[in-house]
Amino acid sequence: MEANDLSKSGNEEQDLNSVENTENKTPENVSSDTNSETSVEETSKPIESVEETTEETAKVEEEKPELDKVDLSVLSREKLVDRLRYITRNFEVLQIKDEVEDIKSIFYKIYHAELAVLKEKFLESGEPEENFAPPIDHFESEAKALIKDFKAKKSEVAHKIEAEKEANLVAKYEIIEAIKNLLNRQESLNETFHDFRELQQQFHKIGQIPQAKVRDVWDTYNLHVENFYDYVKINKELRDLDLKKNLVLKTELCEKAELLIDETAVVNSFKTLQKYHDRWREIGPVPKELKDELWERFKAATTKINQKHQEYFEGLKVQLAANLEAKTKLCEEVEEIVAGKIESPKQWEEKSKQLIAIQQKWKTIGFAPKKDNNTIYERFRGVCDKFFENKRTFFKDYKNEQSDNYNKKVELCELAEQLKDSTEWRKTSEALIKIQKDWKQIGPVPRRQSDAIWHRFRAACDFFFDNKSKNANKADASQVANLDKKVALIAEVKAFVNKEDNEETFKALQAFQKQFSEIGHVPYKEKDNVNQEFRNEINKHFDSLNMDEYHKNVQKFRNRIENLKNSGNSDDKVYQERHKLQLKLKQLEADITTWENNIGFFSKSKNADSMLKDFQRKIENGKRSIELLKEKIKMLNRID
Structure with a gap:
């Protein structure tokens, strides 16, 4: 044998x-x-x-097309049916059986997802669930x-x-x-x-x-x-x-x-x-x-x-298990992003870049074990779809709000343009001031239209007030005197030398600021230049003070507010500054809550001490930042 x-x-x-x-x-x-x-x-x-095949069978097989590789995950239901029809008519059963199963799985996933959307819309219309019938x-x-x-x-x-x-x-x-x-x-x-x-x-x-x-x-x-x-x-x-x-x-x-x-x-x-x-x-x-x-x-x-x-x-089993673990971590990262609060376009942009980077990393990881591969993919794709669905909803609402604000400001521009040629100086001035206050109450407009609508509004207002000023024949003598006083005060600030005692220096600088604000109006064309020069000189002295970061930040922000108040389109800029600070405040409060919750988990790990110290340091820094943000928001609120 x-x-x-x-x-x-x-x-x-x-x-x-x-x-x-x-x-x-x-x-x-x-x-x-x-x-x-x-x-x-x-x-x-x-x-x-x-x-072995017979010669006749071999000849027939040579005439058949070659089975190409296709990424089924990117195909629509129609394309999936086309692909299914093509391979079942042109290839042997054993050659395509795996692809047929994949097409079936992907097709019915898309089909059931679309059916769920139809059903949700049906229920939102007020119809009872039992009346729903798939088309x-x-x-x-x-x-x-x-x-x-x-x-x-x-x-x-x-x-x-x-x-x-x-x-x-x-x-x-x-x-x-x-x-x-x-x-x-x-x-x-x-x-x-x-x-x-x-x-x-x-x-x-x-x-x-x-x-x-x-x-x-x-x-x-x-x-x-x-x-x-x-x-x-x-x-x-x-x-x-x-x-x-x-x-x-x-x-x-x-x-x-x-x-x-x-x-x-x-x-x-x-x-x-x-x-x-x-x-x-x-x-x-x-x-x-x-x-x-x-x-x-x-x-x-x-x-x-x-x-x-x-x-x-x-070894392949170990690698597949490692791939599953890596993909699970990526799912958790995306789920954390989706669970977090995202309240501004800039935050959405940052989170979108993070998610796209995660998706690119996902592509570099090989298959997970077959019994888990489809499940982990469905989990990842589902949470990514959720993120982009939330993003679309946010920007739809955000754009609608900005569009409404734009329409309101267009109406105010039209009112200002109707009044700009008026010679009823007192009455029209009061009307335009009222319109300007209304302008401040309106929120931001789309960025690409912000400057244009502001310049249109300001042009109409400036046209009237320039005519009013020209009609006065010459600048008010008191304004010219005020300008001389402010120029003299700026020279005094330049010559001022900081005291050895920071508190005395601080009081002196505050006195300069108070004195400057108490001086009356200056000629309009000189206002921006003289205000900016004064703030620059004051900031130089603040920068050289040996103050803690909190008070230094407060003082610098006070000067920033002065810049906003005296700049063009100040109401919009103040509103945007307040909105930005409020978003930072909410995000920081959410981060502190997350860090405080994480302390309970890390206390059981091997590196508990170092991790606890790190999170406690973050929490302490965050709380200090919250106090500073609240103070800045209060300062902005006092402008109104």
């Missing part, structure tokens, strides 16, 4: 499964039984070789029909494969019986031996048989082959020549198997080894004195390749 079988999977479809499907089906090491030249553990599961969907109907037809084809292929295996089993037993009957032939030895060779060739050409019968068939076949050799008693020269030829062939197989040990493509090496074992069984006996030695050599190479194959899949 020359060789026993390396057991094969009886299910034809398993040969096309992904690596994940086969990772738990790696072969066991070859048996240590030295009494059998080809004894191998029954649990090894090599991948089946492709069945007729032609894509879904066609997809269902194509999948049903594919399942029928798949079942037919499976039955056909099993029927072919049973037919092959019968054919092989018939050949074994024919070899057995050669012992009773009366023809010449050469003719009998020729018939024996033909039977052997026919036996090896027959395709797969049921897995449960593989060992029995090979044992029976080898038994009758050896019986035939013993019976015909071929001459020693012919037999030795045959044994030598078999020895050369099996030695070559040993050498090829040993070369596979160093191959880096582990899976391909394992598949090639299965073909070598098939060939080993087909080759006849070798000289008895070398039989065990040769088999041990072949078995040793087999054992090493099997071991590498097992280690490869064990």
